Amino acid sequence: MHLFSKLRRKSGGENLRTSNYSYVTARVRAMKSKLLPADTYSKLLNMGIDEITRTIEELEYKQDIDVLARQYSGADLIEHALNRNLAVTFTKVLNMAEGEPNYLLSKYLKRYDVWSLKTILRGKHYNASPDKIEENIISAGKYSFDFLSDLANKDSYTDVISALENTEYYSILKQYDGTNLSDIENELEKEYYKDLFISVSKLKSKNSRIFAEFVGAEIDIKNLRTLFRLKMSGIEPEEIRKLMIEGGHRVKMKDIESLLPLSFDEFLSAVDKYSYWYNFSDVVSSEMESLIDLETQLLKQNVKFASSISHVYPLSIVPIMDYILNKKIEVDNLRIIIRGKSAGLDKEVIRKQLVI
Amino acid sequence: MAVEDVKPTRSELLEIKKKIKLSEDGHKLLKKKRDGLILEFFDILNQAKDVRSELDDAYKDANNKIGIAKSVEGTITVNSTAFSLKDYPKIHLQSNNIMGVVVPKIESSSVRKPINQRGYGILGTSSYIDEATDAYETLVENIIQAAEMETTMKRLLAEIEKTKRRVNALEFKVIPELKEARDFIKLRLDEMEREGTFRLKKIKKS
Numbered sequence: 001m002h003l004f005s006k007l008r009r010k011s012g013g014e015n016l017r018t019s020n021y022s023y024v025t026a027r028v029r030a031m032k033s034k035l036l037p038a039d040t041y042s043k044l045l046n047m048g049i050d051e052i053t054r055t056i057e058e059l060e061y062k063q064d065i066d067v068l069a070r071q072y073s074g075a076d077l078i079e080h081a082l083n084r085n086l087a088v089t090f091t092k093v094l095n096m097a098e099g100e101p102n103y104l105l106s107k108y109l110k111r112y113d114v115w116s117l118k119t120i121l122r123g124k125h126y127n128a129s130p131d132k133i134e135e136n137i138i139s140a141g142k143y144s145f146d147f148l149s150d151l152a153n154k155d156s157y158t159d160v161i162s163a164l165e166n167t168e169y170y171s172i173l174k175q176y177d178g179t180n181l182s183d184i185e186n187e188l189e190k191e192y193y194k195d196l197f198i199s200v201s202k203l204k205s206k207n208s209r210i211f212a213e214f215v216g217a218e219i220d221i222k223n224l225r226t227l228f229r230l231k232m233s234g235i236e237p238e239e240i241r242k243l244m245i246e247g248g249h250r251v252k253m254k255d256i257e258s259l260l261p262l263s264f265d266e267f268l269s270a271v272d273k274y275s276y277w278y279n280f281s282d283v284v285s286s287e288m289e290s291l292i293d294l295e296t297q298l299l300k301q302n303v304k305f306a307s308s309i310s311h312v313y314p315l316s317i318v319p320i321m322d323y324i325l326n327k328k329i330e331v332d333n334l335r336i337i338i339r340g341k342s343a344g345l346d347k348e349v350i351r352k353q354l355v356i
Numbered sequence: 357m358a359v360e361d362v363k364p365t366r367s368e369l370l371e372i373k374k375k376i377k378l379s380e381d382g383h384k385l386l387k388k389k390r391d392g393l394i395l396e397f398f399d400i401l402n403q404a405k406d407v408r409s410e411l412d413d414a415y416k417d418a419n420n421k422i423g424i425a426k427s428v429e430g431t432i433t434v435n436s437t438a439f440s441l442k443d444y445p446k447i448h449l450q451s452n453n454i455m456g457v458v459v460p461k462i463e464s465s466s467v468r469k470p471i472n473q474r475g476y477g478i479l480g481t482s483s484y485i486d487e488a489t490d491a492y493e494t495l496v497e498n499i500i501q502a503a504e505m506e507t508t509m510k511r512l513l514a515e516i517e518k519t520k521r522r523v524n525a526l527e528f529k530v531i532p533e534l535k536e537a538r539d540f541i542k543l544r545l546d547e548m549e550r551e552g553t554f555r556l557k558k559i560k561k562s
Contacts, residue, residue, distance in 0.1 A: 079431055115436075118480060122439035136436045181440050185477025222479065229483055233471040243478050291483035292424065336427040343423025353428050 018099035021207070021315050027096055028323040031089075034060060035330050038356045044337050045347055052338055053078060061085050075342040082331045087112070087140035089327055093320065100203065104211050104317050107199045108324070112141035114192045116148045117169060118185050124157040125181050168195065190245055193219055197247040210309065211317045216249025217305050221298045223248055223256060224276065228291055231264045250275060276301060293352065300355050303329055329355050362537045364544030372541065376534045383526040390519040392455050397512045404505040411498040418491040425488040437485050440476040445496055452508075457515045459508040464500045468493045 036059070044052050056078055057065050064081035072080050090112075094105050116137045123133035133152040139145040154160045161173045172187045193215070200212045223244055230240045237260040244256050251274060259270055265286045271277060279301045283293035303325055310322035333354050340350035362368060426434050443466060450461040471486055472478060 076431070083430070083432065115480070118477070119436040119439070122436055122476075126439040126442055128439055132435075133439075136432045136439075138432065182472070182475055182477045185440070186479045189477060189479035225482070226478055229471065229478065229486060235470065235472055239472055245479070290487060292487060295483050332428070332430075335430055339427030339431070340423065343419070343426060345420065345423050345427065349420075349424065350427070353424065 019101055019207070020096075020098045021101060021317070024093070024097050024101055025315055025319045028093060028320050031093075032319075032323045032326060035326055036334075041333055041337065041354055041356055042351075044334075045351060049075070049338065049341050052341065056081075056334060056338070064088070075338050078338045079335055082335055083138055086327065086331045087138055090140045090324065093324065097320070100205060100207060101317055101320060103203075104200065104208070105320065105324075106142060107196050108215075108321070109141045110195070111192055112138050113143050114141075114169075114188050116141070116143065117151075117164070117173075118188060120148065120151050120160055121157055121173075121176065121181060121184065123152065124154070124160060125178070186243055190243075193222075193245045193247060206313075207317045210313055211321070212247075213249055213309070214306060214318065214321055216247055218302060219245050220248040220251045220276065221302050223251055224271070225291075225295060225298055227256070227259060227267070228294060231262075231267050232288075232291065234264075237261050296353060296355065303355060362540055364541045364548070366545065369538060369541040369545065372534055372538045376531065376538060379526050379531050379534060383523060383531065386519055386523045386526065389455060390516060390523055393457070393512055393516045393519060396454055397509065397516060400505060400509055400512065404502070404509055407498065407502045407505050411495075411502045414491070414495040414498045418488070418495040421484075421488040421491040425484040428484050429482060433481075434485070434488070437476045437481060441474065443475070445500075447500065454508070454512065455515075457511055459511050460504055462500050462504040464497065467496050467500070 044055065047055065053074075061078075061081050064084040065077060068077055068080050068084065071077075090109055094102060094109060097105055116139065119136045120133055122128075123130075123136070130149075130153045134149055137145065137148050137152065139148055151160050151163055154163060157176065157178065161170070161176060164170055164173055169188060169191070172184060172191055175187075176184045196215055197212070197219075200208050200215060202208075226243050227240065230243070240260055241257075244253065246253055248256075255274075259267055262270055268284060268286055272281065276298075280294050280297040283297055288294075306318065306322045306325050310318040313319075333356070336353045337350060340353070362372075422434070445467040446465045448463045448465070450463065451458050452461045453459075474489060476485070
């Protein structure tokens with residue numbers, strides 16, 4: 001994943017009154033047309049691993065596979081190539097954008113920085129080798145691979161945290177004492193969404209409002225997912241409250257407050273009044289043992305929402321986000337198929353995980 | 357004990373008779389122990405079969421769940437999340453006594469943890485990771501249970517084998533040899549008595 005470090009990343013601190021939405025949306029529309037059509041996945045599902053690998057090699061991922069072929073093989077090669085392509089594509093879109101879209105996108109893609117920082121801290125916590133940590137970094141955000149690699153090569157987590165002293169993450173990271181990793185991870189996630197929301201709220205344009213709606217929908221889904229996971233495990237309301245993210249689009253904090261004290265059965269009856277309910281009512285019941293189907297439905301809902309508003313606002317941030325989301329879905333779907341096949345999963349099990 | 361080595365004396369006969377009695381008592385006891393151990397073994401064997409089939413199911417389930425997690429979330433996510441889990445399950449070994457056989461009793465703690473105490477953050481992970489972790493916690497519990505059962509079975513089997521060898525040795529070697537020695541001494545003593553009587557008669561005649 002070294003290539004990302006060579007790509008120049010435009011910072012978000014440009015003149016926010018300028019924008020080139022017409023140019024970027026035209027480019028991403030062209031890029032979106034190159035994404036795989038839905039029926040390709042059904043065809044791939046009927047192929048063997050070698051055939052799938054060959055098909056993927058003939059797509060946009062050829063260059064990534066060629067670069068990584070010396071290092072990896074089999075399903076590992078495909079997965080790393082897919083991740084590399086994802087990072088390169090996101091960086092490309094980020095570099096196309098100027099002014100406001102660049103600012104919004106760079107804020108959104110900071111999730112990959114959070115991911116990489118979490119991976120580095122986890123690796124240091126586990127005493128994993130720098131090579132192992134580097135293998136699991138996705139440098140698709142603000143930080144370059146070289147910077148993240150330097151962090152991975154630090155001797156201890158205290159050195160990693162010291163190196164991040166001038167970043168917005170330091171106030172959270174300095175609370176890490178070697179035992180509270182999960183709390184730090186949760187706080188980093190919450191800080192990401194808080195920062196995203198505050199950054200978007202600062203802007204007064206129509207685009208920022210649409211983007212806020214998009215982010216709000218994602219927060220709704222994240223909160224619902226957390227509620228389902230923790231309610232099903234019987235975690236105390238106080239603990240759940242700490243993990244709720246503010247800024248939901250349709251499920252506001254006051255709604256969440258009313259859901260918190262309810263038992264799992266009562267919670268299920270209470271969530272059916274939300275507009276999301278019809279999307280997952282058929283996979284939810286009080287006897288449910290797995291949340292996997294629900295998670296897939298929630299993800300599909302998120303993609304559907306982005307696609308629906310991208311047609312309404314053709315010259316806005318939404319088509320760009322729609323492309324970013326669809327590109328991520330394509331990479332995820334290809335990985336689901338190749339990994340699922342190599343793990344010997346049933347075809348129907350794989351199909352159920354696909355977001356088509 | 358070869359018959360030729362036996363001294364045909366009355367005291368030796370008494371000694372051998374005592375040994376026969378002791379061996380026969382020992383043989384009866386060992387037979388009872390062997391039968392008891394076999395009963396105990398079959399009892400544990402049935403439990404072990406259930407545990408082993410649960411272990412197989414848990415292994416298949418864990419493989420399936422980690423396969424789904426790796427495909428949906430990616431191996432990168434699974435590997436990164438695994439880094440945050442540093443605690444190993446704690447295992448306490450105690451011993452149990454089954455008819456003189458010392459078998460292990462394995463108790464485990466910190467295998468199963470609540471979702472919010474596993475070490476990874478909730479907000480950055482998903483149900484795919486939760487369910488794979490759950491499946492592996494169940495698998496580890498099953499492995500510990502199977503280890504206890506199967507070690508118990510191995511020790512019982514070894515003890516049954518040992519007891520069987522002792523029973524057979526007593527039944528087919530020690531006791532028959534002692535009986536042979538006893539019969540030999542009896543024969544010799546009877547003969548010596550007859551010789552003595554004959555000698556006395558001869559002396560009386562002359």
